[in-house]
Amino acid sequence: MEKLKILLAVVLSLGTASAASLGVVQTEGGSVQGINVPLGLFRSVDVFKGIPFAAKPGTFEKPQPHPGWEGVLKATKFAQRCSQISMFQTSSFGSEDCLYLNIWVPQGRQVSSDLPVMIWFYGGGFIVGGSMGPNFLNNYLYSGQAIADKGGVIVVSVAYRVGTLGFLSTGDSRLPGNYGLWDQHAAIAWVNRNIRSFGGDPSNITIFGESAGGASVSFQTLSPHNKGLFKRAISQSGVAFCPWAMNRNPLKTAEEVAEKVGCPIDDTLVACLKSIDAATLVMAAPSIKMGSPDSPGVTNLVLAPVVDGDFLPDQPANLFHNAADIDYLSGVNNMDGHLFTTKDISSIGDKNGETSVEDVKRLLAAYTKEKGQAGFEVAFAEYSSNWGSAPTQTTIKKAAVDIGTDFIFLVPAQTAIYLHAANARSGRTFSYLLSEPSLMAGPGKPYNDWVGTDHADDLQYVFGKPFTTPKAYGDRHRDLSGYIIAYWTNFARTGNPNKGNMLVPVTWPEFTSTAHQFLEINAKMNESSVGQEMRLRFVRLWTSTIPNLQSHGVTDAQ
Template sequence: MEKLQILLAVVLSLGTASAASLGVVQTEGGSVQGQNIPLGFFRSVDVFKGIPFAARPETFEKPKPHPGWDGILKATKFAKRCLQISMLQTSSFGSEDCLHLNIWVPHGRHVSSNLPVMIWLYGGGFMVGGSMGPNFLNNYLYSGQEIADRGNVIVVSVGYRVGVLGFLSTGDSQLPGNYGLWDQHAAIAWVNRNIRSFGGDPDSITIFGESAGGASVSFQTLSPHNKGLFKRAISQSGVAFCPWAMNRNPRKVAEQVAEKVGCPTDDRMVACLKSTDIETLTMAAPTVVQGNPDHPGVKNLLLSPVVDGDFLPDQPGNLFHNAADIDYLAGVNNMDGHLFTAQDIPSLGNKNQETPVEDVKRLLAAYTKEKGQAGLKVAFAEYSSNWGSTPSQDTIKKTAVDIGTDYIFLVPIQTAIYLHAANAISGRTYSYLLSEPSLMAGPGKPYYDWVGSDHADDLQYVFGKPFTTPKAYGDRQRDLSGYMIAYWTNFARTGDPNRGNLKVPVTWPELTSTRHQFLDINGKMNESSIGQEMRLRFVHLWTSTLPSLPSHGVTEAQ
């Protein structure tokens, strides 16, 4: 027995000792050296943290190339995240010098070469977010290690400006906005130019992101500035059409910010804003108010991308020709709206409190405001059509969540998916619905047992948390995480989620203009996981029935 243990120890030490590593890598800015983490028998991952992809940005200016460095940059510590407001909106943290990226490169017996590359764009409503180090409770949500190791792909996460510094705009050339989108673009271009030195294939780059990151991915596919820089894209719970993803009246927000920081709102405004202290600017972001169904929180996310005539030369709906050769995979969580609707109608998430039908109507009225009473009547009739005469509290609460999910996420995402398929030349289109029940749902837990996949629930599975923190999850969640990593990395490798290095449980059909099929993803998948025309009645309601009603003379405050 002892001999066997010694032999095993020798074999293991050989395996880790001979794990491959890149060592010092040459980039356009200079040499970088990361850290090699052995993962087991002839398996390791090189991690590079905090490599600058652009210079420290100037306030309200596009990013510029990094001047480079002398000697070897020790890329072993995360950079600071971009300057942003705290979750409670009471303080700010981070740095303006935040245009850095992190890279995970997996190796087997030999140093990797020609691997597919996946670039991650984080969410946070364009207001907050970061992929630099722990997100909460010392848990680093966006570590690329599991995806890289299991899928044999290179994972890159990037920093981009958010909030006032990332998205303030006057709606004209004085302060065009979209600085955060330009940062993402600069990072994608840097990866395209430099990733070969890290063993990546610049002709096989996929960008992926969730929420505002998913919308960012969508904007990047639509911008003419990215021609040829990446081949595929994945949008999780966010696209350009989401009601929070674009500001149609940015000037109003710019004037509010100017007033808050004591700048005039006339032709001196922009010069004054540019000379204002960056922490003061960050704190002047419009406050996100919650807890009132008449003013849903999602309507307060006012610092977002704009049609600037440059990065986005036109309305998103007119730019899909730019994505015609990009493979696109996009989807939604079946209760993506739960998080937001439970904030707008506080009784919704409280198991001891009834939700009045009136509150559901008030929320719907806020979403259909431009169509007045007629819009509310049509929409409410559609959503309550299966209620019967005495709907249960579960039915009422679930309907409110459906309304939030449809309006904030599902319908805009379906619109983008259909438009991609309709304009595609060589690009393929794939659609999904994540329906895994929430881990927070059930007896003795905060959520009702009917709560499905809430907003951001997909992240833990895509990033392999059930493998890295096994005690917090069961086998079902590990299966699901394995499925998602398989579909996502196969797609990054071949443009087809079914073909690649990893086996998948169900063949995911392509969505075409004539066949609107989608995959229902959860921990127990089988042949019946293929769906058809996702929530078509409600997609039709929001994209056709309501828009055809006469407007009520109310223009959106946005």
């Protein structure tokens, strides 16, 4: 009986053996208190939601420091998203007072200290998005809990202005633009100044993001304003060179917005725009039209960063000296273009639909139109070189998806990777291709069975959804998610995805200017997962062959 009592006492004490917790944390603006989420024996995560990193921003103005607060801020609820247009472009929602961030801190027996820090920037085409992400099976997509717990890193997710309020620009000093990029920079600087109080190491910060968030990461590495603020960067399916990531004719967009809200196109344009209320400005964004083969949807994304002479003092290709000491890991999904191409040519997504060669030609012609007929012919010859005389529907559809993937994501990403490696001093470069078959593909599912990793498919694995919502996934998806979290957090810890707290399935070689190696990531990885010169023929086609053609009556005044 006595033994039983002792045993019971031990069991009960184990049950209450909770991990350490930060409690109230002092930041530059005042005290904050989050909540502690127990995850197991001596394991928990401290979660802080809705900490302001800047004041409510003025319309078309850079973010300013937050004035601070009295007492203890209860950081337990996500702040509202930044003002943005609804999915159907019929209304707006969100708040102008939106510059807040969220923090996840893993805890063990002792309160954590000196942990690597990872700051997340969401995607959404620079038009939409929120720091918590979409609500996914009753948990938010961008919850940093799984990454923090498994990888032993602090995760921070950050809000930034989007759409008209984040990126409208006249292309000159009157309305320079890039307000959303300045918000991100302000958040990085805040984390650098305050993260030590949360157990983080300010000298070991990694920024990471996907799609427009990946392009944002790319821009942050190129801006001279971030010198010394972070050490590493990860761009998933998005870099500064993506055709949608920069607006080359911002004045045209600003004048379109001005006309919609009734502002004159003269010297009073900017003063008038600044006097319009935020909701009206948000709704005045150029509408995102559904794509067609002749006018691909991705060409409609015009509210985007610009070369402003300040945050981006020059064209991105000329700014890689600023990233020379930053470790950079970047890659794409093998069918990143699927989401977009199926909108431009709807028959591709229809399992029984017939996609005509003519439609594929029209899409390719739209992407090569700056170089006219010559550009189209060179590109079509390359993409149809293995078709034979009677290409199957699968061949035709896959070619269209490849064209979209290459043009919108893969070739721009490879361009950034080549330039990073060529300009690097201490910074290392790593390149990947994610090729896990889509969860939506196969018999009885909506996608064709050949569909690989679509745009944004990587997010669920990076954020550990196969662990937090296990019923929605199989063991292979947990394997894959574990691999990605291991590579990403090892990279954040040491600058090398192979070295850190977590074991990896395959050694990922560095990308150098002499050895253009990359890692193909999926659930079934082995030695043959290391590749060389990713889609080199097509990278050369888009970066060298087509640009070097003479333009035929098409001016480069874009």
